[in-house]
Amino acid sequence: xxxxxxxxxRKTFGKTEVLRDISFQMxxxxxxxxxxxxxxxxxxxxxxxxxxxxxxxxxxxxxxxTLFDASVVSRSREKEIRRKRLHFGLVFQSFNLFPxxxxxxxxxxxxxxxxxxxxxxxxxxxxxxxxxxxxASHLLDQMGLSDRxxxxxxxxxxxxxxxxxxxxxxxxxxxxxxxDEPTSALDPELTGEVLRVIRSLAERHMTMxxxxxxxxxxxxxxxxxxxxxxxxxxxxxxxKDVFQNPQKERTRQFLAGYAGV
Amino acid sequence: MQTILQQMPxxxxxxxxxxVQTLRLxxxxxxxxFPLGLVIAMGSMSRLHVLRGITRTLxxxxxxxxxxxxxxxxxxxxxxxxxxxxxxxxxxxxFQAAAVAFIINYACxxxxxxxxxxxxxxxxxxxxxLVLGMTHSQIFFKVKLLQMIKAIVPPMSNEIxxxxxxxxxxxxxxxxEIIWAGQSFMKxxxxxxxxxxxxxxxxVYYLVSIGILTILLQRLEKRLSYFR
Ligand SMILES: Nc1ncnc2c1ncn2[C@@H]1O[C@H](COP(=O)(O)OP(=O)(O)OP(=O)(O)O)[C@@H](O)[C@H]1O
Ligand SMILES: [Mg+2]
Numbered sequence: 113x114x115x116x117x118x119x120x121x122r123k124t125f126g127k128t129e130v131l132r133d134i135s136f137q138m139x140x141x142x143x144x145x146x147x148x149x150x151x152x153x154x155x156x157x158x159x160x161x162x163x164x165x166x167x168x169x170x171x172x173x174x175x176x177x178t179l180f181d182a183s184v185v186s187r188s189r190e191k192e193i194r195r196k197r198l199h200f201g202l203v204f205q206s207f208n209l210f211p212x213x214x215x216x217x218x219x220x221x222x223x224x225x226x227x228x229x230x231x232x233x234x235x236x237x238x239x240x241x242x243x244x245x246x247x248a249s250h251l252l253d254q255m256g257l258s259d260r261x262x263x264x265x266x267x268x269x270x271x272x273x274x275x276x277x278x279x280x281x282x283x284x285x286x287x288x289x290x291x292d293e294p295t296s297a298l299d300p301e302l303t304g305e306v307l308r309v310i311r312s313l314a315e316r317h318m319t320m321x322x323x324x325x326x327x328x329x330x331x332x333x334x335x336x337x338x339x340x341x342x343x344x345x346x347x348x349x350x351x352k353d354v355f356q357n358p359q360k361e362r363t364r365q366f367l368a369g370y371a372g373v
Numbered sequence: 374m375q376t377i378l379q380q381m382p383x384x385x386x387x388x389x390x391x392x393v394q395t396l397r398l399x400x401x402x403x404x405x406x407f408p409l410g411l412v413i414a415m416g417s418m419s420r421l422h423v424l425r426g427i428t429r430t431l432x433x434x435x436x437x438x439x440x441x442x443x444x445x446x447x448x449x450x451x452x453x454x455x456x457x458x459x460x461x462x463x464x465x466x467x468f469q470a471a472a473v474a475f476i477i478n479y480a481c482x483x484x485x486x487x488x489x490x491x492x493x494x495x496x497x498x499x500x501x502x503l504v505l506g507m508t509h510s511q512i513f514f515k516v517k518l519l520q521m522i523k524a525i526v527p528p529m530s531n532e533i534x535x536x537x538x539x540x541x542x543x544x545x546x547x548x549x550e551i552i553w554a555g556q557s558f559m560k561x562x563x564x565x566x567x568x569x570x571x572x573x574x575x576x577v578y579y580l581v582s583i584g585i586l587t588i589l590l591q592r593l594e595k596r597l598s599y600f601r
Contacts, residue, residue, distance in 0.1 A: 162504050194506045202504045208497035212519045212600045221515065222505035266601040284505060 113176060115140040115319055116288055121170035123156055123343075130156045131167070132343040138288070138336070141317035145330035145351070148340035149366055154323040157340075158290045161321070162202045163193055174199045174287055201286035205293040207273045209265040215276045216261040219248035219283050226284070244283075251279040255309055271302035275309055282318075289313070291322045307333075327370045331355045339363045377570065383563050384571045391554025392578050394464075398471055398540045398550065403533070405476035410483025417488055428484075435481040440474070441542050447474040448546040464549055471543040475536075482532050490525040491517075523597045530590040537583055551575045 114137040123131040131153045138144055146154050159165040161172065163180075172180040179196045188196075209218050223244045227233055233240060252261050255275040265273055274294055281289055291310065295303035307329050313320060314333050324330050330337055331351040339347040339354060339362075347354055347363045358364045416428035435443065448470040452458035460466035494517050502512035541552045555572040558565045565571075 164500055164503065190508060194508065197504060198506045200504075204497060204501065206495075206497055208495070208501035210498065210501070210516050212523075222502075222507060225511050225515065226506055264600050280505070 114138060115175055117171070117173040118161075119171040119173075121157070121160060121172070122168045123153075123160060123165060124168050130343050131160070134170070134343075134345055136338060136345060136348060138319065138321070140287075140319055142335040143314045143318075143320045143322065143333055145334035145337045146321060146323045146340060147325070147327065147330055147337060147366070148346075149369075152340040153343040154340055155292055158202060158292050158321065158323060161288075161290060162200045163197050164202075198284055199287045201281035201284060201289040203274070203277050203281050203289070203291045203294050205296050207265070207270075207277045207297070209273055209277055209280070211265050214262050214264055215252060215257060215268065215272075215279075216245065216248050218265070218276055219251055219280045220244045222280070223247070223283050248279070248283055251282055252276070255279045256305070269302060270298045271305045274298065274306045278306075278309060278313075282313075288319045288321060291320065291324070293323055293325060295324070295326060327355070327367070339366065341366070375565070380565050380568065383565060384558060384568075384574065387554045387557065387563070388551055388571065388575060388578065391549060391551035391575075394468070394548065395540045395550040395578075398468070398475060398543060398548070399537060401472045402475040402479050402536060402540075405472070406479035406483050409476060409480035411487055413480055413484035414487035414491065417484060418491070432481045432484060435478055436485070440478050440539060441545050443478055444471060444474045444542060444546055447477075467543075467546050467548045470546060471548050475540070475543075479532065479536060483529070486525055486528045486532065487521075489528070490521040493524050494520050519597075523600075526590070526594050526597060530587075530594070533590065534583055534586060537586065538579060551578055 116138040119135050121131055121134040134157060148154055156165060160167045167182055169182040171178060179199065213221060224241060227240045249261060255278060257272060257275055260268060260272055295306050311333050334351050337351040337354045338345055341362050347358060347360050358367060413428055413432065416424050417432060419425045448460060460470045498516055499512055502516050540550055543550055544552045552575055555575040558568040558571040560566065
């Protein structure tokens with residue numbers, strides 16, 4: 113069964129139609145890369161999945177559960193939306209780390225706050241907190257940041273910040289982790305370390321949607337690639353096929369702009 | 374003819390009394406303007422056009438006109454125009470009027486500082502919190518509040534230091550603060566007249582208080598400098 117089903121998502125801002133009838137499915141443990149020219153709606157799509165935008169119409173299902181259906185009028189309570197959100201994680205282009213917390217605190221914070229809602233929070237406060245810290249610490253080890261746990265974001269390089277942000281998103285164990293151009297804000301020599309981490313997640317079959325302008329990376333790491341153009345899915349398929357033998361003229365033109373891939 | 378040394382205890386006594394009034398006005402203004410400024414800031418960021426319009430106009434008027442005029446209007450206007458003096462007579466009435474004028478004036482300045490602090494936080498912080506399943510109040514208290522305070526402290530420090538000196542404007546409605554006390558020895562008071570040095574002496578009080586305040590505020594700023 114597909115882990116994610118997106119059906120007929122539309123999104124309009126005022127009169128501009130930013131997403132027009134987006135439908136696709138994803139299998140658990142696969143990686144999807146989302147490519148397309150600037151303004152084609154990639155960020156908006158990720159934001160819809162993460163409930164930062166509300167689609168104008170369409171349905172979003174995760175593991176068969178309908179998380180969003182525009183045709184069902186619902187005034188979901190904050191708690192409900194938060195629960196739904198947690199199926200997804202989002203790594204931002206600009207990291208958005210919390211500056212007043214150390215790397216470790218950044219990773220552990222949300223989990224601790226969520227734990228407040230657990231019934232045994234009062235009794236086991238100490239051990240739960242301990243558990244969260246250890247988990248965060250372990251994640252930072254995985255990101256190759258063992259010696260950076262007590263540093264504040266301003267003391268870290270962009271690449272390190274982004275790896276902390278990835279650890280922070282992983283800490284909540286989302287079903288699907290989304291990346292919005294995770295390396296676009298980085299100096300070229302720092303993109304490698306972030307891409308390597310994402311690649312290792314793909315090897316461990318984390319389900320991921322990656323918006324990227326790194327065409328070689330999109331081709332190599334993804335199981336499926338979607339090329340978006342003007343709010344539509346123009347072409348979708350195996351990266352080898354899409355990159356080597358694009359069916360649509362618009363895909364060809366777009367890829368020609370990335371000669372040498 | 375007394376020597377300055379003989380006059381000193383009398384003058385110091387009078388200046389101290391005036392300085393207490395200066396300090397009272399200073400602290401009452403802060404106590405009132407901190408929360409009122411926040412209320413005005415909320416109003417100026419409201420989604421309701423009318424409320425936003427009214428508060429922004431108020432802030433524009435208050436910040437665009439001299440505090441001295443505001444003091445005069447607040448103190449004299451009710452009595453002269455409506456023949457209904459709302460301020461009690463004497464020093465306590467003058468203090469009330471001065472406190473009201475200062476609180477309104479400073480609240481308007483503070484509101485702009487609060488607004489800058491609140492609006493200056495990148496939306497990414499809020500969005501990162503939301504995506505991590507935090508509630509709006511958790512995002513406010515755990516993520517944004519400290520960043521706001523950090524952003525607010527330096528401009529707030531400037532205003533607070535300006536306020537120390539601005540309290541002397543209350544002299545215009547004859548509030549018996551330290552300048553008034555110093556000046557009284559020019560006209561004649563307690564057997565001393567034509568003395569200008571007590572007025573210069575008041576400057577020492579200002580310099581010392583501002584020195585202490587500056588150190589305290591810098592410490593606060595330093596304590597928040599561990600992040601950026
Ligand atoms: N909040 C908004 N209000 C109005 N228009 C918006 C809003 N957000 C995005 N848009 C518009 O939607 C379109 C798609 O934007 P989006 O950010 O999703 O594109 P993108 O594919 O991520 O582009 P890029 O590669 O530059 O990041 C753009 O034309 C943009 O101007
Ligand atoms: Mg984008």
